[in-house]
Amino acid sequence: MDLEFTDDQREMIQAVRDFARGEIAPLAQEMDETASIPEAIIDQMRELGIFGAGIEAEYGGLGLDAVTYTGIIEELSEVCAGVAILLGVHNSVSAYPLMKFGNEEQKRRFLPNLAAGQIGAFCLSEPSAGSDASSIKTTARRSGDDYLLNGQKVFVTNGSLARYFLVMAKTDPDINPPHRGISTFMIDREESEGLVPGRKEDKMGLRASDTMEIFFEDCRVPATNRIGEEGEGFRIAMASLDNGRIGVAAQAVGIAQAALNEAVAYAKERQQFGKPLSHFQAIQNKLSDMKTRLEAARLLARQAAWLKDQGRPLTREAAMAKVFASEAATWITHQAVQIHGGYGFMKEYPVERYYRDARVTEIYEGTSEMQRLVISRQLIKG
């Protein structure tokens, strides 16, 4: 049992922390308001190399372990959860599936660019297919040396910034069970026509991050861009989400930490009835419960990351981390707003943004309901 970071891990996390606090923090509120991330920030992230966080060094990445990665995501999320998810989706569900399931040629073709900061996205959900992922309708029909993709994806994070799109589509829409008909493709926007951006979503939170509708209109994709075999797409998607779960848990922890920090600071400063709020037990109780849940969430996320680094099974632990950390984050940010009283409702104070940002962590990359299904299935199976 050892909960310390190594010196290398600490150094990397500190570098990101410095960057986040120095460069991103001053712009966080504005990014939320304008619903965009300045290119300068993305460039600085490229310079730091963190777009290659999880990509092995031989492909131009930093080859960081999952534990370090959760540390980085926490730091970014504490400052701007929208920036954190830009990296999170790029790394966990776009680059990672390539690392794990791509062939050597594909890895050499895509990973160095992804590591250098050509952004990746992940396209699974559709208007009629969210938790029920195997019911997607986007098709991929073989056409000579290519596939033609037709359909619509929604809730595509990084949809307007990305060059690379990992897309799940049905190569066999008629097979039973339906999930066996799904295949995975990496689409290079610079190479394929027919990938048409649709609406940009106007969101409650994580507003700096762009979330797009994407249409595929006879989008031509070389067969050499298919990841894995036909019919392996569902498995690839699920493995990617298992992995992404760890990042979302870390993101929730980061948001919650920011909220707790603000709540403690405010409680020490704000006086009512002749005393700082921190002197009242009702406030002390909230802060203690917030801190306790936050630490538990952090431990669950770190454990899931450690299991990944050890190459051990982590489905149950990752699901536990995600469901617990996300629900802790919504609770903690809720309490943080409450501690601020009326000021908690005002945009002048950051806690209302944390409250809005936290909410989605209970939903994307597998809703809390899906996490509970996964966990209970594992428990009952024994």
Next chain:
Amino acid sequence: MDFSLTEEHKMIQDTARDFADKELVPIAEEVDESREAPLEIVKKLGELGFMGMMVPEQYGGAELDDISYVLAMEEISRGCATTGVIMDVNNSLVCEPLNMYANDEQKKRVLTPLAQGELLGAYCLTEPEAGSDPSNIKMTAVEDGDDYILNGTKIFVTNGGFANIFIVFAKTDVEKGSRGLSAFIVEEDRPGFKRGTREKTMGIRGSKTYEIILEDARVPKTNLIGEPGQGFKIAMEALDSGRIGIASQAIGIARAAFDRALEYSKTRKQFGREICNFQAIQWKLADMATKIESAHLLTMRAAWLRVSGGDYVQASAMAKLFAGRVAVEVADEAIQVHGGYGYVQDYHVERHYRDAKITELYEGTSEVQRLIIARRLIRG
């Protein structure tokens, strides 16, 4: 970063698990119903080294670390919550303060037999007017030649019915509030030592929680632990560590309740299916397991901090606060999963529910834990 267990830790865990399954699970119901402490079994725990786990070998202990203690406490408590508390009090509230503050003579005389389970210990702090507020303690210890004379009443003394050695906190200086407290070793055969009423408790019913009355009880000065006035510090440090034990006990009770709920859900059929096929039940099981895992990690963290010399005070308070609540909630849901049978003694989960509640109360109420956590958070 490492969440694995060493070989030694695994061995302790396996030993405790086997012991719990063989010796404790079969008798837990009887212990609860008869309100008798399973002292013959506690003796076997002593032989395993589990009654003085962290005491140095030099004084007859197993010289293991807090992580081993957590792992063992979880398993023993899973088997029988009463046995868990007997073990916790002996380890954390009796052996640990002696280990940290007693002199060599006292250790040889008292700590060694306690560590080996030949003698059993109890901890006397709480009084009718002094629970969460120990500065209100009224028991006095007045110097008289080579002795101290102790006068007063202690309540809620877990293990009080059968312990041989009592760590007693009394005021050597009544002017000084909590700084006037001193800690004493009081053997049960000291003149003036008396057991008063036994409490009829909701749970941990075999643990024989007693009122202890000292009426002009004469105790030699060689029984003073540490210095006069150090009592409060000793008491609080014992509790800081004991918290980790109680958190572990809570987790053990929760695990027992969860295991039964899971098993029941896999066999009980209603509406043509095993109830584990219904989302309402699946959701409960998932939440129970997630809470237990979280409580376990918080407790392991507190243990690790103590082992590695870090500041474990806030961490142990968080572990106890959280694990206590988890135990109560998980036991409650376990009853629910059992439906009507959950209310029936034979199905055990109602005992887990009754046993769980104390973990939010003793060795520092949840309210006190929150004070401790908040104090450090605000201090920064």
